[in-house]
Amino acid sequence: MPIDPPARLLMGPGPVNADPRVLRAMSAQLVGQFDPFMTATMNETMELYRGVFRTRNEATLLVDGTSRAGIEAAIVSLVAPGDRVLVPIFGRFGHLLAEIARRAGADVHTREIEWGGVFSVGAIERAIVEVRPALLAIVHGDTSTTVAQPLDELGAICERHGVLFYTDVTASLGGNPFELDAWGVDAATAGLQKCLGGPSGSAPISLSPAAVERIEARKSVEAGIRADGDAVLDEPIRSNYLDLGMILDYWGERRLNHHTEATTMLYGARECARLLLEEGMHVAIERHRLHGSAMLAGVEALGLDVFGDRAHRMHNVVGVHIPDGVDGERVRRALLEDFAIEIGTSFGPLHGRIWRIGTMGVNARRDAVLTTLAALEQVLRAEGHPLTADSGVGAARDVYSETAA
Known part of the structure; x- marks a missing residue:
């Protein structure tokens, strides 16, 4: 075929x-x-x-x-x-x-x-x-x-x-x-x-x-x-x-x-x-910074802890600690099977400890960030992770509103 x-x-x-x-x-x-x-x-x-x-x-x-x-x-x-x-x-x-x-x-x-x-x-x-x-x-x-x-x-x-x-x-x-x-x-x-x-x-x-x-x-x-x-x-x-x-x-x-x-x-x-x-290198870099910042705000609002030195965080990918009691691979599988969204695990000493969520290339855009956060909220809720409804999407939208202002 x-x-x-x-x-x-x-x-x-x-x-x-x-x-x-x-x-x-x-x-x-x-x-x-x-x-x-x-x-x-x-x-x-x-x-x-x-x-x-x-x-x-x-x-x-x-x-x-x-x-x-x-x-x-x-x-x-x-x-x-x-x-x-x-x-x-x-x-x-x-x-x-x-x-x-x-x-x-x-x-x-x-x-x-x-x-x-x-x-x-x-x-x-x-x-x-x-x-x-x-x-x-x-x-x-x-x-x-x-x-x-x-x-x-x-x-x-x-x-x-x-x-x-x-x-x-x-x-x-x-x-x-x-x-x-x-x-x-x-x-x-x-x-x-x-x-x-x-x-x-x-x-x-x-x-x-x-x-x-x-x-x-x-x-x-x-x-x-x-x-x-x-x-x-x-x-x-x-x-x-x-x-x-x-x-x-x-x-x-x-x-x-x-x-x-x-x-x-x-x-x-x-x-x-x-x-x-054509976009402009400085514009492209700022686009990655903006959408990476929105993703960062969103995952934190979902009650997730961010991994690594925040002062030197890459614009285009955020590391997130997998919460206690949450099956990290089951979350990734549910995102893929139910929402057709892929996020990453990690390697070596971080394997099974963090997820890696990217906002890069053509996916460094508003709808991709908001869709991912909305799906992640639903999967985390099914895992029993405590969170406030619409908190991730809301925090990301606040970042976009502040930038627009």
Whole structure:
């Protein structure tokens, strides 16, 4: 039978419903890989993502694959075996960065704090001084804990200590402030399936000149020999598909074929960026802040406790403690079966302790927030959780009224 997925309102930590305009763009017909339309679309996409990342980096492009492909491409291309990498971990995805760096042969050093908090700038600088890494790798917004690590001062610290600065902005880009150039970030990778409002499968990436220089130093034709015959000091990049040196040649003026570009994903990624810039990055970020604030007020009015450092809460996802006596998975199942609404659970030490409710991408809108709160109230009432009727929806409407005023 033809594929026919059920209608769902995806209000979890991602993926979220794709913007219908993105899906329409992805239905466009394919062209040849070096057709002038194809190469022009690649160039347009690069320019659009410079606006999204807030950068002038020429090396701003897409890695074909999910957001994890972008993360791995960045790390495996920037890190040679034996390089020291510092990974401050405040949630699940910091552990992911550390694992990928270890697989790339890096000498990985971690610093960890309890989930729900963020690192102070001083703590990260002290770790840099102690470890003397080649690369600082850190998550910006970690959906496993729903908090965002401040990054705005880290670039200057990394520059002062001769460290490259990479961050994973998969969960934050487009819904939270991010300024690649102004913050001194050398490499950032993302995905489409959260605030960018698209499907998973394409990983936008931007690389500073310093990051490109590092990658170029590791490029090789074969077995550690440069095209000019000189020996390569670093071991070649340990991947073919995720070798950013070759991918940069494919997206650059030389157009050296590396793989068959995922044309349909290119169309979708281009439309995600086009829609964000058409709306305006500051407007999109404020939209996520507004609807995230309404969701926060609503869940608190339902008598639910919010998880994590409120001062550093991400705009686009809220963590909620599962009340005592409430079956968290039964609530999620009832929301899905009775209301076709999906919210998320969490991982590791938070598994079974919190729900994660997202307001991102095309779902960062008033009706999605109010519908989710109304449904959650009914399910919680069935669980015997004490609450005041219409309190969640009412609190969210108050947030919207205050903003309108």
